[in-house]
Amino acid sequence: MKLPEFQKYLQQENINLVFLTHPDPNITYFTQMKPSHAFLIIKQKEAEFLVTKLDVKPTIKNIVTNYFTPDWEKKLADPKIKTIGINKEFISVQYQEKLQKIYPQAKFIDISNQLKLLRSQKTSEEIAKISKACKITSDAFNELINAFSSKFQTEQDVAFFLERHMKNKGCEIAFPTIAATSKNGAIPHHVTSNQKLRKGFMVLDFGACYKHYNADMTRMVYLGKSTKEDKEIYNLLLDSQRAAINEVKDQQSFMHLDKIARTTLGKYSKYFIHSLGHGIGVEVHEDPKFKNHKINKNHTFTIEPGIYIKNKFGMRIEDSLVFNGKTKILTTAPKELLSLNI
Template sequence: MKLSVLQVKLKQDQLDVAVFFHPDPNLTYLTQYVPSQGFLCVSQKEAVFYVSPLDKPPKRPFTVKAMNKGWEKELPPKFMKIGINKESLTLGNLEKLKKIFPKAKFTDVSAVLKDLRRQKLPQEIKHIAKACQITSKAFQALIKELPKKTLKTEQDVAFFLEKFMKQKSCGLAFPTIVAMGRNAAIPHHQTGSSKLQRGFLLCDFGGSYNNYCADMTRMVFLGKPSAEERGLYALLLEAQELGISLIATGKKFKEIDGEVRKKLGKYAKNYIHSLGHGVGVEVHEEPSYKDSAVVEENTVFTIEPGIYFPGKMGFRIEDTVFFDGRVKILTTASKELPVVEKF
C-alpha cells in the first residue's frame, strides 16, 4: 500500500505528518475513498482519516473518525514539521492549518506524491483497465446507435456515452468532449448544441472506475468521406501507431513526439499540443511529457496526436496504454474509421 511508502518518506525527510483536505486527489489516492468532506492526517506511524458524519464510514486499515464539531481539536498541536500539497491546498485551509498548528513549519510534498503515483500497483492497473474497457464498449455502442438517427446534437452523443458508462457502474473521468465538424479544430471544445451533419465527429471521453480514469479519443465520419479526408485520417492513425510502437524503457517522450511529428510531415504545424499525459486517479497526472521525462515500467499514459485546421475540421486519436516492459493498449475500441454514410 502506498500509504506506508509515504510514511517511510516522511521519516526520511524528517516530517512529523502530511495532511490533505478533500478534494485533493492525493487524499482519494491514499484512502481509495471520496468523501463529501474529508481530512487525512498521515504521521510516520499511523494515519487518521476524518470524514463527514453524513458519509458512510469506509472500512480501512487505518483509523477513521467523524468530522463532528470541533474535530480539529483532536489533532496534536505539537506537530512542528508538516507536509502539504501546495498544488491543491486552498488559502482558507492553509489558514485553518496555521491555527491548528501555530508553531509548525509547512513543507510542500507534492513532488513526493507525484513520484508515488507515477508507477502503478497491480490493483490500480485493474481499475484503469476496467474503466478503459467500459469506455471502449460505450464507443462501440455509439457506432451502432448513430445510423438510427436518434442522436441529433453533440449533447445527445455525450449523453449517450455517459449514460452507457454510468449503467456499467462507471463514473466520468472528465467532462465529455463531443465536437462536430469545425468544432473539432478546438482541442478542448465544450460540447454544445451543434447539430450532427456531414463531416468528422470527434469523441474524447473516459470513464472512472473505483476512482481510476480512462481517456480515449475516437473519430467517426458522418456521410461519405472524400479521398482527402480518408487520407488525412489514415496519416494521423499511422503517426499515432508509430508513437505507440516507439515506447520503450528509458525512451524520452520528447523523442517519441519528435518522430510522430516527422511522420505528419507538412501537417506537423497543425499538431498543437503534446503527445499525451499520465493517467491514474486524475485523468492528467505524471508522467508529464517534459523535456527530460522518460518511459518507465508500470506506468499508464496516453498517446494522442492530433491535426487541427482552425475553422474547418480537426482530428485526434488517443489511447490509454500500460507499459511494464511491453506495451498494452487498454482502450480497445477499433481505430478503423467508422463511416455512417446515410446520415
C-alpha cells in the first residue's frame, strides 16, 4: 500500500531497514499477501519479501520476492546498517536476538506507532475493499432474514448460514461469527455453540474479509413476539448509536462520541461495558483507538453501543463507517428490530 510514503519516513528518521516477521499484519498491508511464513525487509529505497517454497512466489510492485535459502541470514549481514526498525508488538524474542547477532553494530527502535498511523488513514483502494466487504456482510444478513425458518435450530445453524454466504461471495470470514440467543447475548464475546435457539433477543455479530480487508457488523433480531418494553429498550440503543454517528466530524474526539452514546442510554449506560468502537482495516481491531484519537479524513471505524444485563439478555448495534469529509455508513443492512418465528 503506502510503501513509498513509509520509505520516505525511514529516510527522514535515518532508519536503514525495517524487519517485519510473520504474523505481523503489516506484511499483509504492504504486500497484499497472507503467506504461511514470511519476512518483509524494507530499506529506504528497496524492499525484499522472503517466503517459503510452500507459498506462491508473488510479483509485487516495488518489492523483490525471493525464497528463503539456507544462508539467508548471511545474505542479510551488512556492517553499514546502523539503525533497524522493528514492530515490538509482533516480533518474537527469538527473531530479535537473531537480528542482533546478524547486526551487532545496529541500534534497534520500535516503529509500531508509525505503522499504526500509516494504516489508520486509508487509501481509496482500501476504502473500496472495505466497502465491498461491508456490502457482502450486509447481503448475508438480508439473505438470512429471507431464508429464516424452523430449519434453523441452533446458534451454529445461524452462524454457518451467514459464513457460507460470505464464502460463496469469495470472502474469508473476518472473525468467528457470534450468534448469541437469549441470555447468551449478555456476553459480548459469546462463543457460538449448538445452543438451541430460544425466544428473545439474538445478537448477530459477523463480518466478511474481502481481499484482506474486513467488515464488522452487529444486528439484532427477536425470536418470537417482542414486548413493548423490549422494543423501547432496543429503540433507545438505536437512538444511542444514531446520536453518536451524528457527531462524527473532522477532528472530533472519539471519546466525545462515546460520551454522547452513554448519555443517550441514560439509566442503561451502566450496562454498556465496552468501548464505543474501533478502527477497522487489515485487522478487525486496529487504530484509530477510541481512547486517545480524533477523527481524521479516511478513517474507517465502527460504532457499536451495547446493553448487557447478566442472565437476561444482551443487545448491540454495530456499523462500519468511513469518514472522508462526510460520514458514510458502509454496513447497510436494516436496523429496525425484526421478529422471526421459531
